[in-house]
Amino acid sequence: MDKSLEKQLAQWLRNQKGACGAYLKLSVLLGVLNGALLVVQAWLLATVLHGVIIEYLPRSAFVVHIGLFALLIALRALVAFGREKVSFEAGRRLRVQVREAVLSKLTRLGPAFINGKPAGAWASIVLEQIEDLQDFYARYLPQMSLAGFIPLIILCCAFPLNWAAGLILLITAPLIPLFMILVGMGAADANRRNFSALQQLSGHFMDRLKALPTLKLFHRAAAEQQAIAKASEAFRERTMAVLRLAFLSSAVLEFFGAVSIAVLAVYFGFSYLGELNFGHYGTPISLFTGMFILIMAPEFYQPLRDLGSHYHAKAQAIGAAEALMELLNAPEPLAVGHTAVPAGELTIRAHELKVLSMDGVTLAGPLSFTIAPQQKIALVGPSGAGKTSLLNVLLGFLPYEGSLLVNGIELNSLDIHQWRQHLGWLGQNPQLFHGSIADNLRLGQSELTDTELWHWLEQARVDDFVKAQADGLQHAIGEFGAGLSVGQAQRLSLARTLAKQAPLMLLDEPSASLDSQNEQWVLDALWNALQDRGCLMITHRLDQLDRVDSVWVMEQGTLVQQGSVASLSQTEGLFQRMLAELPLQVSLDEIADADIVTGGVQ
Structure with missing residues (x-):
């Protein structure tokens, strides 16, 4: 992964931590409290051991110390439990907010954007990738603070007792984060590839599962089974690559932590044997000093080891953040407007309108047209002519250039949610x-x-x-x-x-996938309901246009013909050629006569 991109993603992740509220700080506070209790616990244990072994004091002299030690064990367990609960709540709040932001963004982007990926890929983003942010906020971020605070507390206790021991701790401490970084350098990239493979597998599997009856019908089930097996194997290999990095990181950190503690133990051992005579402040090293520092030594490195073990959570979160940041920063089809839709019947006027894709490519246009109140319009044309793109821009799901006025107000300045309340939509795939x-x-x-x-x-x-x-x-x-x-x-x-x-109905071939009986029922119900409403309907049934006021013919993104069925059927052009290609070879005179009988608008 490019380093600048990785820094961007890491910064984006940190910018989201406000969603955790005070729970993130409370988690750090409880961790520091746990570290402070550990120091007191080590002091009590070292005092008891020094008194019993060196000073030959009776055990009864340390009843209070032992009682406090037992109490601290229970208190530390309680603090650790509380920290786990608080950390989880911090991650949960973050996940809830990010998921709400993602779902709201997808709602604003609309189906024109969502259809660019399989449903399984979106499910992977909304579920798995957001879930993989949990440990970054619940564990990694708090541990970063604790990796600084707790070793500092222990150093402040060690240096006044023995500067050599403090120096050993200070010098060996950077080894763990250094090797953590070296081992984890490729972890973010491995996680990113893993998420990519998961998205592909999820999308592939869900699409094939939905189409299983069709695949069986055409004897393609075995071939698709092999394709899914291949995608699963790719995902398994990438998952194992991530796990290898995680296990390698843990092993390296444990090794250097053990070596560092061993160096400290060797120093105190040779000091007690009289082979080393430095590090103290003029008085011989006591058993209390050695035991106190050695008891704290594992806890000195523990926050650093924990940070290393949670480092894969950072790499995992960065891998997940790439798709999330790309989605949340995606340009929306329309600016957020706040103008209310004017009351009264709807009149839509377009002038030099260009319908654009989400990445700025022209899908249709320039178009100029007017949709009058209660006007019924049929939109026809070959596949790829831009008919669905025109419906999508009216629904606010695609950006546009030019002018698109609703009762004299530009569409991109309207409150889009209120505008959609004025529209009814029905497609061919309910x-x-x-x-x-x-x-x-x-x-x-x-x-x-x-x-x-x-x-x-x-x-x-x-x-x-x-x-x-x-x-x-x-x-x-x-x-x-x-x-x-x-x-x-x-x-x-x-x-x-x-x-x-709704006063205006937008219909995208609502009867395309129906048998003749159901098609007739749907169309009859539609025309009965449309008596006092406007309608813009994409249709392939040119033999059933007798009830519309006007027919718009689109080709290669532009309106090439507009008029009534009767006039267009008598005019040389695309509409006439499309009529001639009807499977039932419907007579042009029959369609024109039907239009006249039903009172079609000329």
Whole structure:
């Protein structure tokens, strides 16, 4: 990983620690308190040993010391427990805030952005990668402070007793963080590759799982099984690379910690044997001094060893932060506006409108058009002409250049959430969630009563299906509409859309995946509901355009024709060529006659 990028990610992680609140500081405070109690505990134990072994004092003289020592053991255990609880709470608060920020960002970016990655990849970011921030805030950041405070406290106690011992501690202390850094240099990059492999595996697996019936139908299950096995093996290898680094780091730190303590023990051993005579302040080294410093020596290196063992948490967090920072810093399709949508019927005017992708590439345009109140418009054209991009920009899911006015106010200055309340949307792939039918119908409209729900179910011609269920409106639906036919799912989605009673409906081929009977039911329900509303509908059914006021024909991102069915069918151009290619070879005169009979607007 590039060093400048790694520094950016580390800084981004530190900038988020405000979400932990006071719990992060409280965790450090409890850790310092634990270190201070350890010093007192070491002093009590060294005093008892020196008195019993050197001064031949009776054990009864140290009853208070032993009692305090036992009390300190319990107190340290309590402080350690409290620190674990506080540290976990700090990480939990951070994860909650980051997850809320990620979900809010995805909501603002919209489906045009989200469809750029498989659903499994987003699940990996929202779940695994955010979870992997826990140890960085709960353990690594507090331990960084403790790795400075606790050794400093011990040095302040050691130097007044023996400067040589203090010097040994001071000189050997940097060895542990130095080798920690050397061993962990590649850890962040290894974790980044591991997260990348996890995203690919999650996305690949979830997409194949959803398409399992289709794969079996076309005898592709075995081939996809091999592909998943290959992706799993790549993920296993990268996971093992991360674990190798983590275990190597722990082994190196334990080795240098043990060597440093051994040097200190050798110094005191030779001093007691009379081979070394330096380090003291004019008086011989007592057993108390040696025992006190040797008891504290492992605890002097312990915070540094703990920091090393938690170093992989930093590398893990940096690997996770790359995708999170990229997502949270992604440019949003529309600026955050606060202007209320003007009251009254909606009139939309576009002039030299260019629809852009999230990275600034022109998807459609320049376009100039007007959508009048209650006007019904059919949007037709070959695949890739830019029809869906036009709907996405009206929904606020894509950025644009030029002018797009809603009742005279630029769209990017409107309150986008309020604007979407004025729109009803229905696509060809309905999204239903795990829950009851009522829960799905009330999505975003919790105020709807059961009576109103039955009304819209009847409008969508799906009330008979719901009445046939034992639980009625409480009938459970599986994830992605499991347990429903395509037609039933589409009509339930239609009922949900109609219940919104939006003045403008945006429809993206709502009948494309239906059989002829369900298609007729959906279209009939739509036209009945659209009598007093506007509509912009992408459709491939050119033989069913007799009820629209106007037809817009798109090709290569531009509107090449606009007009009624009757006028366009008599005009040489793309629309006429598309009519000639209809599978049923519908007569142009029949379509024109149907338009005249139903009173189509010219």
